[in-house]
Amino acid sequence: MNDNDTTISTLKEAVHQLCLRKGWGVEGVQNPQHVAMAMTVEMSELLEHFQWLNPEDVDALLQGRDPERTALIAEEFADVMMYGLQLTRCLGIDVTGQVLRKIDIVDHRPPKPYDPKR
Numbered sequence: 001m002n003d004n005d006t007t008i009s010t011l012k013e014a015v016h017q018l019c020l021r022k023g024w025g026v027e028g029v030q031n032p033q034h035v036a037m038a039m040t041v042e043m044s045e046l047l048e049h050f051q052w053l054n055p056e057d058v059d060a061l062l063q064g065r066d067p068e069r070t071a072l073i074a075e076e077f078a079d080v081m082m083y084g085l086q087l088t089r090c091l092g093i094d095v096t097g098q099v100l101r102k103i104d105i106v107d108h109r110p111p112k113p114y115d116p117k118r
């Protein structure tokens with residue numbers, strides 16, 4: 001299974017099945033407030049792998065010359081994503097619809113005055 005052959009719904013269900021196996025939450029559904037807070041903790045763990053990187057370190061990452069760090073980043077990203085999938089599942093949020101909706105919003109809003117790309 002990979003990004004090309006797995007739907008977001010399948011991932012939501014896989015995370016839900018993990019919660020059920022672990023006995024987390026009520027019938028595998030954890031308090032969304034707790035899930036959102038846990039997501040920020042995992043986001044901090046993800047950021048830790050970028051802390052104090054110099055431009056050469058970033059180049060190494062982008063060019064695939066730091067597979068150990070990339071693996072650690074991938075693991076923390078998975079933690080963030082798993083909480084995100086739990087949150088969207090229990091709140092009935094359609095990830096694809098919301099991401100596409102947000103892309104449309106960003107696409108059509110005027111650039112912010114402090115946008116560094118201007």
Ligand SMILES: [Mg+2]
Pocket residue numbers: 042045075076079
């Ligand atoms: Mg983690």
